[in-house]
Amino acid sequence: MTRWERREVVVRTTATGHELTAPVFLCHGRNESPCAYLQANVHGAELQGNAALLALFDILEKESPRGSLVIVPRVNPVSANQQVGDYVAGVYDFQTGNNFNRGYLNLTGPSRSSSSACYVDVDSFASVNQGATIREIRDGFREALRAALSAIRSEAANWGVETKLEFALKIQELTVEADVVLDLHTGDRTPRYLYAPEGASAAVRAFGIPFVLEIPHRFAGALDEAAFVPWQDLANAFAKLGRTDVPRLVDGFTVELGSMNTFSLSQGAEDARRIVSALRHYGILDGDPDTPAHRMVACSVSDYRSIYAPAAGLVDAAVSPGTPVRAGDLVARLVDPSRCRSLPPRSRDAIVEVRAPEDGVVLLFHAFSSVSKGARLVSMMTKTRVI
Ligand SMILES: [Zn+2]
Numbered sequence: 001m002t003r004w005e006r007r008e009v010v011v012r013t014t015a016t017g018h019e020l021t022a023p024v025f026l027c028h029g030r031n032e033s034p035c036a037y038l039q040a041n042v043h044g045a046e047l048q049g050n051a052a053l054l055a056l057f058d059i060l061e062k063e064s065p066r067g068s069l070v071i072v073p074r075v076n077p078v079s080a081n082q083q084v085g086d087y088v089a090g091v092y093d094f095q096t097g098n099n100f101n102r103g104y105l106n107l108t109g110p111s112r113s114s115s116s117a118c119y120v121d122v123d124s125f126a127s128v129n130q131g132a133t134i135r136e137i138r139d140g141f142r143e144a145l146r147a148a149l150s151a152i153r154s155e156a157a158n159w160g161v162e163t164k165l166e167f168a169l170k171i172q173e174l175t176v177e178a179d180v181v182l183d184l185h186t187g188d189r190t191p192r193y194l195y196a197p198e199g200a201s202a203a204v205r206a207f208g209i210p211f212v213l214e215i216p217h218r219f220a221g222a223l224d225e226a227a228f229v230p231w232q233d234l235a236n237a238f239a240k241l242g243r244t245d246v247p248r249l250v251d252g253f254t255v256e257l258g259s260m261n262t263f264s265l266s267q268g269a270e271d272a273r274r275i276v277s278a279l280r281h282y283g284i285l286d287g288d289p290d291t292p293a294h295r296m297v298a299c300s301v302s303d304y305r306s307i308y309a310p311a312a313g314l315v316d317a318a319v320s321p322g323t324p325v326r327a328g329d330l331v332a333r334l335v336d337p338s339r340c341r342s343l344p345p346r347s348r349d350a351i352v353e354v355r356a357p358e359d360g361v362v363l364l365f366h367a368f369s370s371v372s373k374g375a376r377l378v379s380m381m382t383k384t385r386v387i
Helices: 047-060 123-130 134-157 165-175 200-208 223-240 265-280
Strands: 003-013 019-028 035-040 069-070 179-187 194-197 211-216 251-259 298-300 304-308 313-317 323-325 330-333 349-354 359-366 376-382
Touching: 003 165, 035 165, 035 304, 035 349, 047 179, 047 251, 047 265, 069 223, 123 134, 123 223, 134 223, 165 223, 179 223, 179 265, 194 200, 194 223, 200 251, 200 265, 223 251, 223 298, 251 265, 330 376
Parallel strands: 035 069, 035 179, 179 251, 194 211, 211 298
Antiparallel strands: 003 019, 019 069, 194 251, 304 376, 313 330, 323 359, 330 349, 359 376
């Protein structure tokens, strides 16, 4: 029988003393592990993950999980309320200027304190645990990560916990327990796509999301990386000692559910179906994952390139997001009526064409249809392969 709990975590206390909280739903299935952590809407205008999580609630009403889930819709009330008129400026924190998805802690990286030590030293952990079973390694390393978070909190207590650190700790105190972390975002104007750790190909097939950006083993502050990088570091440390049977035991994904500022419950049911398939792959739910209904196109995140506007103007998209293009194909027109200098004025003089610099897939148009020269206009997958 499934048991549910609901908690509130305080992610910010405003200047007027109001606590901004996120609802945390804990779903205890037949076992505590494996555990999945899912959050939505860390960026304020990226709404669709909430629809996916609501649809997931309905699925979990009918199906008792084998493992457990921690589900946090509307995880960031700070960003969701950074609203000016109709517009939600939800990527960067008005208070600190930081991107809400770049402030997480790398728990196997160098410590923030003055010493040059890492929070958790994977090499010494691996050498002490060289003869341990996989289960002992998983439990012991998770305990070490938990202890690191608690040490960071107590070390910061004397001088006060900075806003950005408080947010990171609140989230990571939840994600540290998880075997798979799904951070539900959206792009600007884009189809659904997935950021996946390199080598997670079975999980990528279980998601069945048509476009995949593969993240190498490196940390740049995002939640998916904060989830999987320490465990990849650990696998690598064991491999250095000759133990190649220790895989990366935790994965993290950023799931991009279409365009920002859109919200659909019926699409949410479809999104939840894909998430459920991935949860089956990870053994959180029973049964086999779905086989992908179509081919998927992948590239490394380093081959995911932006075209910067060669001129200012209004953006007329020549292709829709998700379209494969060849080098030289027209991607967009930048239109500025002030470029009509000869009289009578002609519309063609206003137009600067933007063409694909390489073969690839036009994945994402940036949100605004009026751009300055040098603004990010379009992001393209290049050097793609079919998986
Ligand atoms: Zn986002």
